[in-house]
Amino acid sequence: MSDPGAARERxxxxxxxxxxxxxxxxxxxxxxxxLEARGIVKRYGQVTALDGVDxxxxxxxxxxxxxxxxxxxxxxxKALSGAILPDEGEIYLDGQQVRxxxxxxxxxxxxxxxxxxxxxxPALNIAENIFLGREIRRPGPLGSVFRMLDxxxxxxxxxxxxxxxxxxxxSMRQAVETLSGGQRQGVAVARSxxxxxxxVIMDEPTAALGVKxxxxxxxxxxxVRDRGLPVILISHNxxxxxxVCDRVHIQRLGRRVAVVEPRTFEMADAxxxxxxxxxxxxxxxx
Amino acid sequence: xxxxxxxxxxxxxxxGGVRSLLANPASLSDFGPLLALILAGVxxxxxxxxxxxxxxxxxxxxxxxxxxxLAIGQTLIILTAGIDLSCGAVMALGNIVMTREAAEAGLNPxxxxxxxxxxxxxxxxxNGLLITRINLPPFIVTxxxxxxxxxxxxxYSRERTVTNVPDEHLYFGNVFRIGDTRITYxxxxxxALFLLFWFILSQTxxxxxxxxxxxxxxxxxxxxxxxxxxxxxxxxxxxxxxxIAAMLLVARTGVGDPNAGQTDNLSSITAVxxxxxxxxxxxxxxxxxxxGVLIVGVIRNGLQLIGVGAVYQILVTGIxxxxxxxxxxxxxxxxx
Numbered sequence: 001m002s003d004p005g006a007a008r009e010r011x012x013x014x015x016x017x018x019x020x021x022x023x024x025x026x027x028x029x030x031x032x033x034x035l036e037a038r039g040i041v042k043r044y045g046q047v048t049a050l051d052g053v054d055x056x057x058x059x060x061x062x063x064x065x066x067x068x069x070x071x072x073x074x075x076x077x078k079a080l081s082g083a084i085l086p087d088e089g090e091i092y093l094d095g096q097q098v099r100x101x102x103x104x105x106x107x108x109x110x111x112x113x114x115x116x117x118x119x120x121x122p123a124l125n126i127a128e129n130i131f132l133g134r135e136i137r138r139p140g141p142l143g144s145v146f147r148m149l150d151x152x153x154x155x156x157x158x159x160x161x162x163x164x165x166x167x168x169x170x171s172m173r174q175a176v177e178t179l180s181g182g183q184r185q186g187v188a189v190a191r192s193x194x195x196x197x198x199x200v201i202m203d204e205p206t207a208a209l210g211v212k213x214x215x216x217x218x219x220x221x222x223x224v225r226d227r228g229l230p231v232i233l234i235s236h237n238x239x240x241x242x243x244v245c246d247r248v249h250i251q252r253l254g255r256r257v258a259v260v261e262p263r264t265f266e267m268a269d270a271x272x273x274x275x276x277x278x279x280x281x282x283x284x285x286x
Numbered sequence: 287x288x289x290x291x292x293x294x295x296x297x298x299x300x301x302g303g304v305r306s307l308l309a310n311p312a313s314l315s316d317f318g319p320l321l322a323l324i325l326a327g328v329x330x331x332x333x334x335x336x337x338x339x340x341x342x343x344x345x346x347x348x349x350x351x352x353x354x355x356l357a358i359g360q361t362l363i364i365l366t367a368g369i370d371l372s373c374g375a376v377m378a379l380g381n382i383v384m385t386r387e388a389a390e391a392g393l394n395p396x397x398x399x400x401x402x403x404x405x406x407x408x409x410x411x412x413n414g415l416l417i418t419r420i421n422l423p424p425f426i427v428t429x430x431x432x433x434x435x436x437x438x439x440x441x442y443s444r445e446r447t448v449t450n451v452p453d454e455h456l457y458f459g460n461v462f463r464i465g466d467t468r469i470t471y472x473x474x475x476x477x478a479l480f481l482l483f484w485f486i487l488s489q490t491x492x493x494x495x496x497x498x499x500x501x502x503x504x505x506x507x508x509x510x511x512x513x514x515x516x517x518x519x520x521x522x523x524x525x526x527x528x529x530i531a532a533m534l535l536v537a538r539t540g541v542g543d544p545n546a547g548q549t550d551n552l553s554s555i556t557a558v559x560x561x562x563x564x565x566x567x568x569x570x571x572x573x574x575x576x577x578g579v580l581i582v583g584v585i586r587n588g589l590q591l592i593g594v595g596a597v598y599q600i601l602v603t604g605i606x607x608x609x610x611x612x613x614x615x616x617x618x619x620x621x622x
Contacts (some may be wrong), residue, residue: 104510119508121501123569124494132498133509135491147490 032095034059034230035080035111035199040089042075049075050086051254057199062221062231064241064262067251068274074203076251077234081113081201082106093198110197114188114205122177126169127151127158129176130191161194162186165223182213189220193229200224201232206240218244242267250274318613319562319577322606326581330588337591340467347473348538350583352377353553354476354576355531357561358483359410359524360554361575365487366520367500367567368424372413373528374550375435378543380406380532382439385448385542388455395454403529409435410525414518432551439544448542458537472534479530483572496520500567556603557582560610581606 037055041048050072057063067073078084080091082100091098093109100106103113120129136150136157137143143150155172162169167186169179176184185205192200202221206214214237221244225231235241241248242262250258250273258273272278330337356373363370384402387393393401409431416427458472487493498506499513507513535546561578563570585606586599 103508107510113508115505115508119502119505121498121505121568123501124497128494128498132494132506133511135494137491147492149489149491149494 031058033057033092034094035232036092037076037080038090038092040076040079040086040091042072042079042084042086048254050079050089052089053251053255055080055249055256056259057230057232058247059230060225060228061246062225062233062244064245064248065232065234065251066236066238066241066248066270066274071251071274072254073234073251077201077203077232080106080232081111107195111199111201112192112196113201113203114185114192115203120176120184120187123175125173125175126162126179126187127155127172129187130154130158130161130194132191134195157194158190161190164227165190165193165220167220180213181209182216185209185213185217186220189217189224193224193227196229198229199232200229201234203234204236205233206235206237214240238267238271242270252276316562316571319560319574319581319610322560323577323581323584326584326588330584330591334588334591337588340465342587342591344467344469344473346580346583346587347476348470349587350579351470351472351476351538352531352535352547353550353557353582354579355479355527355534356547356550357554357557357575357579358479358572359527360558361561361563361570361572362483362487362496362520363424363524364555364558364563364565365496365500365567365570366517367503368417368517368521369428369555369565370413370424370521370524371428371551372409372432372435373428373524373531373554374547375432375439376406376409376525377528377532377535377550378545378547379409379435379439379442380529381535381546382443382448382542382544384532385451385455385536386443388452389448389450389542395452399455399533402532403526406529406532407522407526410522410528411518413525414521417521418514418517436548443542443544445544447544451536451540451542455533455536456540458534459540470537472537475530475534479527480572480576487572492516492519497568500569502568553582556607559607559614562610562614564614565611 033056035055035057037053039052039054040050041052042050053072053076055076065073065077075084079086082103082105085099085101091100093111098109100109100111106113121132124132131154136154138146138148138150142148158172162172165186167183167190169183169186176187179187185208189200189202189205205221206217209217218240221231221233225246233241233245245262248260248262248265248270249256250260250270252274253276257279258270260270260273269278327338336342356377360370360373380402383405384398387401388395388398391398413424413427413431416422416431417424458475459470461468461470463469487496495506495511495516498509498511499516503513536542539546557578558570558575559565559578560581561570561574561576563574582603585602589599589602590596
């Protein structure tokens with residue numbers, strides 16, 4: 001487990017890097033992207049949803065993906081999470097070319113997705129939700145023959161992952177439906193963070209939540225990043241994106257038109273690029 | 287940032303104590319069925335001195351045995367947010383197949399039992415295939431197979447009751463005594479099945495997945511659980527259980543009856559609902575179903591003992607069902 005403070009400091013250090021062109025991606029500095037896509041094309045009949053889009057997620061960052069409706073951001077995320085198979089283009093995970101035929105394959109390779117609609121089983125408790133589909137069984141024949149659950153161990157490990165994310169819930173035996181919306185999303189995030197080895201994708205994780213609860217989830221996203229897992233955040237909410245993200249990928253008409261850094265770039269300008277009011281220069285990654 | 291985020295806000299807690307029982311209808315729906323059973327038992331004990339005797343309680347269980355085993359299968363299915371209207375008819379088919387093959391076709395009695403169990407299992411599998419492969423709603427599928435099984439039973443039996451059932455088929459009607467109380471082997475089978483499925487549902491991965499798919503099928507699928515295969519297993523196992531119920535029915539009645547089980551589908555659903563399992567799926571417990579079966583059995587028996595007509599037994603059962611569903615609904619609303 002990484003020291004939560006360390007990654008945070010590192011990201012602040014990058015403030016010192018000079019010469020960042022506002023509409024160009026942050027310099028790679030020899031960093032291999034954790035997740036990279038090149039020239040992804042996806043057509044639905046006559047409609048071209050993705051028109052040769054490139055994408056790069058760097059280690060230890062929160063990357064926002066914004067775009068107008070129809071810009072292709074959800075199609076892009078579906079391609080990256082294995083929900084659709086692109087017609088053209090390549091995807092690289094940790095430098096290795098990959099091809100996900102289903103979300104399960106992406107998950108097996110260490111990419112976890114948190115969905116907007118609070119994808120939990122409400123009547124099951126927190127530990128059961130975190131370990132759903134990946135239950136820990138008792139050691140010995142009790143587990144292998146009788147497929148008996150090791151409830152105690154799952155509760156203890158669930159408790160650790162919740163504590164790692166600083167989610168203060170006392171009992172892992174609590175049914176998820178007794179939690180608030182933010183706490184439920186916290187369970188979904190903890191679940192992804194516990195099992196993701198490479199990337200956590202969050203698809204509109206705050207869409208169903210109020211302001212206060214959204215802020216909790218944004219804190220959680222930072223916690224996940226600070227534990228060393230890069231996060232892709234898809235959101236309609238500009239202030240949230242500019243609040244939490246290290247870099248922002250702007251999607252327009254099926255392509256990436258710009259990557260900006262919220263620390264040095266105005267939100268209004270990003271919106272202008274997103275809507276086409278201001279041309280974003282196309283970027284060819286180094 | 288502090289040591290914990292603001293996520294640490296109070297939510298309703300599951301806790302002990304009478305106060306939380308009253309404050310939280312969820313716990314009322316957990317213990318309500320048992321409470322109702324005890325209250326009914328106490329009431330009939332005060333009304334009839336014959337009620338609380340070993341012989342009478344044994345009778346209650348024997349009368350509840352067949353519906354009890356059907357209700358185990360029904361519970362599995364309802365937990366997945368499904369429903370099975372075909373269980374009674376499928377049981378009747380199994381009942382006729384095993385008795386007729388043995389008594390009239392002269393087949394080896396054990397082989398005949400296997401055939402009967404097989405017929406029921408095939409119907410369970412058929413339900414499961416139609417629901418998972420063609421994506422038809424369980425209500426409609428099992429309404430169809432209810433009629434198919436019913437018709438096959440009557441065609442195959444030529445509307446005749448099978449009487450000269452071999453002794454091997456009456457094995458589960460054998461009794462042993464604990465004190466003065468007669469316990470049939472069939473009763474033991476029922477209790478053992480409840481225990482087995484309690485274990486599966488509460489202690490194994492399969493059990494967790496059954497609850498999860500009833501709760502949120504899409505989320506369950508996204509975690510990598512093969513939900514289609516899971517439902518197929520559930521419906522097939524339920525079919526096999528109906529076969530066991532058919533076996534117990536033969537042992538209890540001593541005949542193969544084509545008209546058996548015609549209202550048992552509704553009786554089993556009644557027992558499941560009275561036991562606190564939600565018809566919306568994903569919540570409930572198998573031991574609740576046992577309690578639900580016994581509630582129906584005790585009320586029927588008790589009203590009989592105090593000389594109230596059979597129609598009133600049905601009336602009381604109907605009211606109880608509505609109360610049980612209302613409690614379930616109210617507790618769900620409380621959780622939102």
